[in-house]
Amino acid sequence: MSAIDDLPPLREVIASHGLSARKALGQNFLLDLNLTAKIARQAGDLRGTDVLEVGPGPGGLTRGLLSEGARRVLAVEKDPRCLPALAEIAAAYPGRLEVIEGDALAINALERLTPPIAICANLPYNVGTELLVRWLTPPSWPPVWDSLTLMFQKEVAERIVAQPGSKAYGRLAILAQWRCDVQIAMHLPPEAFTPPPKVSSAVVHLRALPEPRFDADAKTLERVVAAGFNQRRKMLRASLKSLSPQIEDHLVAVGIAPTERAEQVSVEGFCALARRLA
Template sequence: MSALDGLPPLRDVIATHELRAKKNLGQNFLLDLNLTARIARIAGDLSKTDVIEVGPGPGGLTRGLLAEGARKVLAIEKDSRCLPALAQIAAHYPGRLEVLEGDALKIDPLEYLEQPIAICANLPYNVGTELLIRWLTPEDWPPFWSSLTLMFQKEVAERITAQPGSKAYGRLAILTQWRADARIALTLPPEAFTPPPKVSSAVVHLTALPEPRFPADLKTLERVVAAAFNQRRKMLRASLKGLSPQIEEHLTAAGIAPTDRAEQIPLENFCALARSLKSA
């Protein structure tokens, strides 16, 4: 892509700006511009969409998003060392890249963007799951974003897309699949990154549903799921007894056997249990 966008190869950018990846920032840079363009394409047609990118680093995915036609990219970067490299990209794409220095957990990006909005990011490993849960659990739904295209450790990606009965199935799968369609779109080996992480990575694409898949109160569902999976080896009548003195009656009303364990229960039944508890 260096020939396509007229900017230097990423290895040269990293050398010029001395951008050694920092472990404490969860940084692993993806330097293959063919791969970053491929990830940008997974996000779909972005020509009429503003895109939030968290942790752009030297700008590999940023360049992919812009070259693939994103209307605008808002890049949120905590590491000030990366700002000169991102400024070079912004100058190359006038008016289409805005860079905010700061912590994505503390920045409200909406004042800088226009709908529709997508999020596409190679998320820093140390905040990726927390950001995903925030994006999935606003009080109001549908959310401000239409889709999420996110890089995670492969193990986390498998937890997001897991089905009942699997060891990976848990809180993350339920909160995701309650409000979104999710699929693993791409798997990458450690050697695709600099420095190579110890595990493989995967890109997950999520599309927001117009409304949750089954009716339930968010806070009640979160409480039920957290209690169920915090003690996932226990029968639900034991792991959930703190939620209600009549927990066995609520389980039965939701079509759940009190002797079942959390990983056996489909999303629909967890939502039914949340409704039963909320009505009580």
């Protein structure tokens, strides 16, 4: 008996289905069901909420989400070996778990869910950042989801919450903090996983703001931020020169010294510059 439901412990599930983690799929399994339930709780009150999970593997976090009261979980799994184990969970929670076999990068799973929607996942390392960027850049804002509760390598998590002036601060921080409240909710050591990865992990919680924190056109902002951080060692008057011949005048007009570098400029500063350039 496990601590959160009547299904077998995950070690037994993995052994009975032959589910050794595959490096090519970025798999590292969490076997402690009390820990997966704790991660699920970081997403907030899930009662009455549809949840999207990417890369459920043998279903540790899936069981945590269901035991914490998620109205419905839609799990997208690329590894067909995991489907029988997930089917057993679906049988134990009738009508509350749907599993789609496929690549999360190729499937628009969100259109299959009913708001309110939360996304909660121990993301495969090899696609985590790309999925986050997609969720943060929908065609219109606010997005269909209310919150993201996602596990990343610690280094990526620190980039999401980084503040100006730090080495970790960059495009990911601006993209996330422009439209969301962000925080690191949990840290997990390598030994929490099977097999243990070479790096520590962290769970990041992002809650969508009703409107972006500062007014700016999304495409213009992305262009300005990309230009600044693609040459982050250069002063802004040089790294942003391709955007406008009068870039120094524009920088001064919005209160940014042309000699500053991208990592010194706040989200508000980048938005002000984007508005002026637009």
